[in-house]
Amino acid sequence: MTDFQYQSPKTIQEIVLALGQDGQVLAGGQSLIAAIKHGLSQPSLLVDLKNIAELQTITLANDQLLIGAMVSHQLVANHPDIRQKISALAKLANGIGDRQIRAMGTIGGSVANHDPAACYPSALLALGATVITSRRQIMADDFFTGIFTTALEPNEIITAISFPVPYKAAYAKFKQPASRFALIGVFVAVFAKEVRVAITGGGHGVFRHLSLEKALTKELHPNVIDAVKIDPTIFSSDQHATAIYRANLVRVQTKLAVQQILHRV
Numbered sequence: 427m428t429d430f431q432y433q434s435p436k437t438i439q440e441i442v443l444a445l446g447q448d449g450q451v452l453a454g455g456q457s458l459i460a461a462i463k464h465g466l467s468q469p470s471l472l473v474d475l476k477n478i479a480e481l482q483t484i485t486l487a488n489d490q491l492l493i494g495a496m497v498s499h500q501l502v503a504n505h506p507d508i509r510q511k512i513s514a515l516a517k518l519a520n521g522i523g524d525r526q527i528r529a530m531g532t533i534g535g536s537v538a539n540h541d542p543a544a545c546y547p548s549a550l551l552a553l554g555a556t557v558i559t560s561r562r563q564i565m566a567d568d569f570f571t572g573i574f575t576t577a578l579e580p581n582e583i584i585t586a587i588s589f590p591v592p593y594k595a596a597y598a599k600f601k602q603p604a605s606r607f608a609l610i611g612v613f614v615a616v617f618a619k620e621v622r623v624a625i626t627g628g629g630h631g632v633f634r635h636l637s638l639e640k641a642l643t644k645e646l647h648p649n650v651i652d653a654v655k656i657d658p659t660i661f662s663s664d665q666h667a668t669a670i671y672r673a674n675l676v677r678v679q680t681k682l683a684v685q686q687i688l689h690r691v
């Protein structure tokens with residue numbers, strides 16, 4: 427572990443200025459501190475977001491939920507507006523890691539990190555969310571560009587995420603038992619004209635499954651999933667699961683999510 431400076435500014439403008447050339451944003455530290463300890467990240471300056479009050483707010487307006495980047499998983503899981511309007515998102519947050527991870531980990535940190543087995547990216551994609559940054563607004567479809575990579579540019583920070591309220595939604599995760607990250611997680615969101623399906627845990631970053639979306643938009647029923655081809659070659663194999671196993675999990679978890687939507691289980 428190398429030495430680094432630490433700052434905790436009070437405004438977003440000060441954060442952006444402080445980041446300069448070599449600074450790195452610190453949110454809850456749940457991924458970043460481990461990365462620094464293992465030498466995977468070697469920032470010369472950590473710029474902490476914890477004192478920026480506007481990053482910790484949740485607001486509901488015009489059927490859009492706006493969740494500040496520093497909102498913890500615990501708060502997403504328990505907030506009455508989120509539980510009422512997008513209960514699948516609250517349930518997803520409640521299934522992340524353990525109690526400590528949920529207390530410290532943040533939605534902005536999870537989305538910026540884009541761990542290929544993280545849960546939130548699938549919610550953003552399926553719900554058609556917008557990532558709001560210190561510079562611009564980025565549609566979720568354009569945000570996740572690869573494993574641990576996003577459309578964020580140097581010194582650009584996420585300030586909030588805006589979620590449209592769907593007609594119905596569900597998230598079904600098959601947990602990797604040690605970490606509780608998703609071995610496969612499927613988020614299904616139903617809107618007036620379409621069903622959107624996003625998959626995490628496949629190994630190459632979150633993505634939408636267009637064939638599943640087409641079938642479920644035509645008929646929202648678990649049986650239609652059997653006829654959809656789930657190509658195992660788009661998944662990776664590792665010590666936890668083979669690509670074929672992951673492809674099968676996608677079918678199973680999508681059925682479970684659709685069953686939740688139809689029967690609210």
Ligand SMILES: Cc1cc2nc3c(=O)[nH]c(=O)nc-3n(C[C@H](O)[C@H](O)[C@H](O)COP(=O)(O)OP(=O)(O)OC[C@H]3O[C@@H](n4cnc5c(N)ncnc54)[C@H](O)[C@@H]3O)c2cc1C
Binds near residue numbers: 495533543585
């Ligand atoms: C044991 C364990 C189990 C976990 N299980 C799950 C799980 O089941 N599901 C799941 O989804 N996640 C899981 N996580 C991840 C966890 O949910 C955290 O959200 C994630 O680690 C990010 O942590 P953080 O919010 O503290 O961000 P940090 O660790 O502080 O930062 C992570 C990265 O994002 C950058 N960053 C942070 N905030 C911003 C911002 N606002 N703008 C731009 N860049 C930013 C940082 O510079 C850093 O590169 C787990 C983590 C651990 C350690």
